[in-house]
Amino acid sequence: MATRPRPLSPHLQVYRPMYTMLTSITHRATGLGLTVGLALLALWLLALAAGPAAYERVRGLWSTPPGVVVLAGLVLAFWYHFCNGLRHLNWDTGRGLEKASARRSAAVVVVATLGLSIATLLAALYFGAHS
Amino acid sequence: MSIKTPLGRVLGLGAAGGGAHHWWVQRVSAVALVPLGAWFVISLVTLPDLGYRTVHGWLAEPLHGVLMALLVLTATYHAWLGVTVVIEDYVPQTTRKVTALLVAQFLHLAVGAGALFAVLKVALGSAA
Numbered sequence: 001m002a003t004r005p006r007p008l009s010p011h012l013q014v015y016r017p018m019y020t021m022l023t024s025i026t027h028r029a030t031g032l033g034l035t036v037g038l039a040l041l042a043l044w045l046l047a048l049a050a051g052p053a054a055y056e057r058v059r060g061l062w063s064t065p066p067g068v069v070v071l072a073g074l075v076l077a078f079w080y081h082f083c084n085g086l087r088h089l090n091w092d093t094g095r096g097l098e099k100a101s102a103r104r105s106a107a108v109v110v111v112a113t114l115g116l117s118i119a120t121l122l123a124a125l126y127f128g129a130h131s
Numbered sequence: 132m133s134i135k136t137p138l139g140r141v142l143g144l145g146a147a148g149g150g151a152h153h154w155w156v157q158r159v160s161a162v163a164l165v166p167l168g169a170w171f172v173i174s175l176v177t178l179p180d181l182g183y184r185t186v187h188g189w190l191a192e193p194l195h196g197v198l199m200a201l202l203v204l205t206a207t208y209h210a211w212l213g214v215t216v217v218i219e220d221y222v223p224q225t226t227r228k229v230t231a232l233l234v235a236q237f238l239h240l241a242v243g244a245g246a247l248f249a250v251l252k253v254a255l256g257s258a259a
Contacts (some may be wrong), residue, residue: 006223021133028217035210042203045249048190049256052183059181075172082168085161092158126178 023106027084030077036075079116083109153212162207167202187253196254200247207243211236 015021047058061067087105090096096105133140174195178185189195214235222228 005244028213031210032217034206035214037248038206038210039201039238039242041197041251042246045190045199045246045253046201048183048186049249057184057185059183078168081166086165089158100157108170115251120172123173127177128180 020102020106020119023084023109027081027088030081030084033073033077034081037077039072075120076113076117079120080109080113082113083116153215157209157216160205160212163201163205164209167198167205170198171202190250190253191256193254196250200250200254203246203250204243207239207246207252211239214239 044058047054062071087109096102174189175181178189190199215232218228218231218235222231
């Protein structure tokens with residue numbers, strides 16, 4: 001049995017920080033955040049199944065300031081993971097892996113994330129009285 | 132020349148003792164989540180309100196119930212695959228790693244089962 005700690009897989013400290021690295025870490029962080037969001041979705045669905053009283057109680061939590069912050073974070077995390085996930089799927093086909101195009105697509109992902117998040121907010125305001 | 136045995140080549144297993152299955156199913160679930168995720172967000176923001184009657188009536192429709200069931204199952208699977216990799220990468224000690232992997236697996240199963248049960252109850256139950 002090894003008694004001294006084994007090296008960690010990504011071994012982050014040997015790399016010079018770069019923003020393409022940041023997009024990769026953010027993909028993991030948003031993925032973990034969305035996992036928590038998935039648990040919240042399950043609670044929301046269970047409240048919906050339990051009846052109007054339980055549903056309104058859960059819905060009330062979303063209108064509180066912390067609820068709005070969490071919801072906004074989840075929207076941003078969703079669109080980031082969505083866009084960067086497409087970037088990863090494109091890489092898996094062997095395309096766009098060169099340094100220049102990987103940097104360009106990182107910028108596209110950030111812009112698309114902000115655009116889609118703002119579009120989500122505007123659509124919610126346009127279609128319903130979501131407050 | 133490869134020093135791999137013919138059996139080793141056929142099985143496609145590397146030093147990890149596992150093949151490309153985890154990698155592949157993570158991509159398959161990701162591809163499935165592109166339309167399902169987009170459908171979910173677009174549906175929620177285009178509902179006239181998020182009151183109980185509106186949301187319950189929306190989810191009780193067969194198409195929406197099936198898509199929501201697919202979404203929660205696929206998302207739970209995809210999340211479990213992702214969290215598994217994160218634990219494997221950042222938890223070096225074996226006992227702690229195996230414990231974390233088991234806890235993650237149980238939690239994801241609980242979330243998936245709870246969400247699926249809720250969708251089925253709304254979809255199959257009488258209108259409340």
